[in-house]
Amino acid sequence: MVSFASDYIAGAHPRILERLMETNMEPLSGYGSDKYCESASEKIKKACNCPDADVYFIAGGTQTNQIVISTMLENFQGVVSAVTGHVSAHEAGAIEYTGHKVLTVPGYEGKMKAEDLMKLIKTFYGDENHEHMVFPGMTYISYPTEYGTIYSKKELEDIYAVCREYDIPLFIDGARLGYALASSQCDITLSELAALCDVFYIGGTKVGALCGEAVVFTHGNAPKHFINQIKQHGALLAKGRLLGIQFDTLFTDDLYMNISKHAIDMAEKLIDIFKNKGYEFFLDSPTNQQFIILDNDKMEELGKKVTFGFWEAYSESKTVVRFATSWSTSEEDLKYLESII
Amino acid sequence: MVSFASDYIAGAHPRILERLMETNMEPLSGYGSDKYCESASEKIKKACNCPDADVYFIAGGTQTNQIVISTMLENFQGVVSAVTGHVSAHEAGAIEYTGHKVLTVPGYEGKMKAEDLMKLIKTFYGDENHEHMVFPGMTYISYPTEYGTIYSKKELEDIYAVCREYDIPLFIDGARLGYALASSQCDITLSELAALCDVFYIGGTKVGALCGEAVVFTHGNAPKHFINQIKQHGALLAKGRLLGIQFDTLFTDDLYMNISKHAIDMAEKLIDIFKNKGYEFFLDSPTNQQFIILDNDKMEELGKKVTFGFWEAYSESKTVVRFATSWSTSEEDLKYLESII
Amino acid sequence: MVSFASDYIAGAHPRILERLMETNMEPLSGYGSDKYCESASEKIKKACNCPDADVYFIAGGTQTNQIVISTMLENFQGVVSAVTGHVSAHEAGAIEYTGHKVLTVPGYEGKMKAEDLMKLIKTFYGDENHEHMVFPGMTYISYPTEYGTIYSKKELEDIYAVCREYDIPLFIDGARLGYALASSQCDITLSELAALCDVFYIGGTKVGALCGEAVVFTHGNAPKHFINQIKQHGALLAKGRLLGIQFDTLFTDDLYMNISKHAIDMAEKLIDIFKNKGYEFFLDSPTNQQFIILDNDKMEELGKKVTFGFWEAYSESKTVVRFATSWSTSEEDLKYLESII
Amino acid sequence: MVSFASDYIAGAHPRILERLMETNMEPLSGYGSDKYCESASEKIKKACNCPDADVYFIAGGTQTNQIVISTMLENFQGVVSAVTGHVSAHEAGAIEYTGHKVLTVPGYEGKMKAEDLMKLIKTFYGDENHEHMVFPGMTYISYPTEYGTIYSKKELEDIYAVCREYDIPLFIDGARLGYALASSQCDITLSELAALCDVFYIGGTKVGALCGEAVVFTHGNAPKHFINQIKQHGALLAKGRLLGIQFDTLFTDDLYMNISKHAIDMAEKLIDIFKNKGYEFFLDSPTNQQFIILDNDKMEELGKKVTFGFWEAYSESKTVVRFATSWSTSEEDLKYLESII
DSSP states (O other), rough: OOSSSSSSSSSOOOOHHHHHHHHHHHHSSSSSHHHHHHHHHHHHHHHHTTTTOOEEESSOOOHHHHHHHEEEEEOTTTEEEETTTTHSSSSSHHHTTOOOOEEEOOOOOTOOOOOHHHHOOOHHHOTTTGGSEEEEEEEEEEEEOOSSSSOHHHHHHHHHHHHHHOOOOEEEEEEHHHHHTTSTTTOOOHHHHTOOOOOEEEOOOOTSSSOOOOEEEEOOOOOTTTHHHHHHTTOSSSSSSHHHHHHHTTTTTTTTHHHHHEEEHHHHHHHHHHTTTTEEEESSSSSSEEEEEEEHHHHHHHHSSSOEEEEEOOOOSSSEEEEETTTOOOHHHHHHHHHOO | OOOOSSSSSSSHHHHHHHHHHHHSOOOOOSOOSHHHHHHHHHHHHHHHHHHEEEEEEEOOHHHHHHHHHHHHTTTTTTEETTTTHHHSSSSTTTHHTTTOOOOEEEOBBBBOOHHHHHHHHHHHOOTTTTGGGEEEEEEEEEETTTTOOOOOHHHHHHHHHHHTTOOOOOEEEOOOEEEEEESOOOOHHHHHHHHHHHEEEOOOTTTSSOOOEEEEESSSOOOTHHHHHHHHOOOOOOOOOHHHHHHHHSTTTTHHHHHHHHHHHHHHHHHHHHHHHEEEEESSOSSSEEEEEEEEEHHHHHHHTTTTTTEOOOOOSSSEEEEETTTTOOOHHHHHHHHHH | OOOOOOOOOOOOOOHHHHHHHHHSSOOOOOOTOOOOHHHHHHHHHHTTTTTTTTTEESSHHHHHHHHHHHHHHHHEEEEEEESSHHHHHSSSHHHHHHHHHHHHEBBTTTBOOOOHHHHHHHHHHHHHTGGGOOOOOOOOESSSTTTTTOHHHHHHHHHHEEEEETTTTTEEEEHHHHHTTTTTTTOHOOOHHHOOSEEEEEETTTTTOSOEEEETTTOOOTTHHHHHHHHHHTOOSSHHHHHHHHHHHHHHHHHHHHHHHHHHHHHHHHHHHHHHHOOESSSSSSEEEEEEEEEHHHHHHHHHTOOEEEEESSSSEEEEEEEEEEEEEOHHHHHHHHHHH | OOOOOOOSSSSSOOHHHHHHHTTTTTTOOTTTTTTTHHHHHHHHHHTTOTOEEEEEEEEEEEHHHHHHHHHHHTEEEEEEEETSSHHHHTTTTHHHHTTTEEEOOBBBBBBHHHHHHHHHHHHHHHTTTTTGGGEEEEEEEEEEOOTTTOOOOHHHHHHHHHHHTTTEEEOOOOOTHHHHHTTTOOOHHHHHHHHHHHHHEEEEETTTTTSSSEEEEEEEEOOOOOOHHHHHTTTOOTHHHHHHHHHHHHHHHHHHHHHHHHHHHHHHHHHHHHTTTEEEEEEEHHHHEEEEEEEEEHHHHTTTSOOEEEEEEEESSEEEEEOOOTTTTTTHHHHHHHOOO
């Protein structure tokens, strides 16, 4: 069945599989010390215009969030997130599992506001009893957010300004980073984003890889013995090449951005298709995730012909569903969609 | 350079890459709920003769050890391991990171003895102060061990008898399981092994997969909400298909055992080559890891022509090194080795 | 300076110190195994009308919350609390430190509503992705709340009904339990409260003891090897007698309730004093904590003559402050207060 | 029954109870911010000759070990202890509970050797795979040890030299510190000890207090926001005065050392009594804990007349038992002991 269920419904971009084939029999050292990890790291640093960055590869997004947050926070600190942030809502308590609280600020279509962040921090330090509270020690945002929205450059600058004022790092979850950067509404480049945070990751799993995320500590600020800490979290792959080769491929000949651009093109067409048929959108998303409000009857009917994601109940009789495009979405998929809705 | 550095120097067995190619564009559901995970699980249950087993796929070995141990132990329990066991010595404290102590018994060429296990448990319960100590709550052994040795059926039965007497589960780390089962010294089958423990895993990473281990809870005894707990540990891959397809392939047409048998054949030839040239072995390993004692001069000289692993210092002037074979070791590799040593 | 800063400004009720003196030279066994712990436990079970209860003594409130919650929850569960609950806001992340998330529902003058609890649980189980979320595994309420308010019997019954429907335990934090039970607005007894939850604790520190809380698992439902788990948390006092003797004294001749009644009498007089002078209350508290809204100038002036607690900013020019009474508050203290405000 | 079961069988030294009485009604601020904590801290810094030290009070020994170790270690580090060290053997896994491994070196009558510590560290850094292992990040010794033995100044200097060479802190568990310093075999003073480590604690619970240990970070090296971290561990007493008043009393008029000296005098007499009767000692302890080897028959017979501690089985027919003296041991106790053995 044609599927818009998510951006991880297919395997990997064919170029990635080809490279895995081509390199398959080369004997390489393990645990990320191979030449492909090295090469991918160099290409990423160049693409980010961060010559002093530290780049590491980790298999999945929740794992990356868990490791980055728990290794950068001090014992007594928590991470600030929008209440709708992935680390707050949908990671099965992976952050708390490492002993740290997720401190929340309101989410506005998935985004936090710099002023809410500032207020949380000021309230904390203004409280005489703050030694009995959790210190805000890092800010986490996702880009694009869980609702497909993206921060403007100005919004990012404002958030980062608060972080710098209070000397806490800003961490950007880029599980779908390419789909934000390729959006027509995006007003920053990859290197501008890298300059506006202390650490971020470039999502591979949802942007054409079999698995893998590339963590970039933008100014040589990786936690001490980070490989050891990845190992301690159980997350160090013996065949680190699997991640290195994939990211080396994604950052060759602009594959990462080309893939992302394709998904956005498909998303724009998908929006038109739904709009032309008079469907109601839950919010305006400029990226590859689109949220449509369906009557429950309609939802059931459509569900027999195409796969999409349940998002949340909208009312007694209506539901918000998600249609996602990705590198693997085809024109044929869209034509089929148009024919059935 | 020809390499015997480890059993994870190459990519995946070509049949696995082919299957990844063939299935690449099929839209599949995420997080291990796809048909390939289902199929692989069924094939593994059949191969193990465990119709009631619960099978899960996890990306790496340390991760698997960490998750299985921390989810099966109660808060107040620790896991008993030989002092040389992987969880005790070489996982960067991944078990302790989850809050549990690794309790150790002596290792004899990597193996624990049932009598030492019994003694540890009896001493614990015999101590008036045992409420101030860590309860032994699970037994961990690796098969083959970190030194390539394997337990006899009798030894396994004895260890499992102690576990059952005290009602603690036995967990077998099978990161290199195929290489044990394929050894001429092995006197058990996969299904016999499954009958002699409560949970074990079938290693993929070191036996031909890109990554992945298949955990088998032998009698329907998976921890509650295990998928949620894998997620909490950050270890749930969005594209679960990556693991499902690989294990489905490994358990089709006996690929897993054929791969393993090849590695053992190569290991036996490697042993002959070293023996014929008068090299000294650190111990007799019947599996794919061979430990040779080299003069340091010799080690340095050989290291320029072939890659192998440093294991441990043997004396001031000698070192134990490891030569490992795997599914990817070729007759040519061995001929080259023979020509240079 | 006369102080209404908190209910822990003085040492212990004199009768407690006397008993510590009288028993001081008796050789007793350690770690809570002494006869005074035993006797206190029996008296508490009788007072609660819970013959099958398990009673343990722990030095402080945060410690008690941390240990009870972390030992009763399964790995994959979190505890539900009002957002203003002590475990959520003012324990420096002590719950998250043990690996568990605090799931929050709104607080209404410190109290949660059964319907909000129900909604959170239903939303959780109704979400298709709940395997990626934290399971609600326990409900935590404080009685009285952090704002001095108390649940009616009906409200408690409704909350407990939700808990039983979903088979999750209800835990009542009774750090100031006596002050609730002694309140004229309270419509339940100690034994009725014990029948409406699975575990609660009777606060000693804030009700006349030097330190100590008595945890009551109401129906023999203490976590396995609870002493061991207390030890693992570092919280097992060698001289368990210190807690046993204090609680044995508090539960002899109704001392606990008499102390509490005195504090409530003093609170009622304090309310009258402030009301007669036209002061504005932040909310109506029927227990020993009273929250007054002061102009900042007034606050500064008063602060030179009497000690009270800063609570929170009310506006640019006004602040909410807390005046607390306790067993140690005297008529003289109140007269002095009346004279200066 | 007369008891030599431990050094925590009685309440507190009478002078401590008197001071608790005298100060009982003074209103004081909470959480260790009161004047008695301040005064006790000043007296301790003076006694240790450490003007820059940070002093904190924590209720119990295991708690102190847990907090000091977990807050001083980095995530990827473990603590090195003799295998017989309290943190390794008898704290119910309290260190591992915080996520850190206890790395062990041999114990010689409870003591570690500097050369074994050096060897462990060198082996670690010499191992090519040390990124897969736990970093030694702190050294823990107890003084006196769990076997009553004490390190000579030279031994301490040697251990501390290794620590400084590798830049890892030395932590001395002084649960029974007074009994070591008062021993005739002790060749250092309190201030010399303070100069030979980075952090240590002065045990109160076993040296005359109801509870409490004073942690001394010898050169202003307390972990950041240490009060917050104590709270996070659930260990911050609301009535911090309870600890402050006790330590203020113990460090007034040399009470701590006088108490300790008395216990050592009693121990020396106890040794004579057993020696004169021909009893066999398990080892020579120069402090307040004495280990005697008893025939099991004799043990049972004696156990009906006097209380002592079971230590460990010596052989099929013999057992090692512990007789401990303390500040509360009297000449009458000893006379009675002499009359029955």
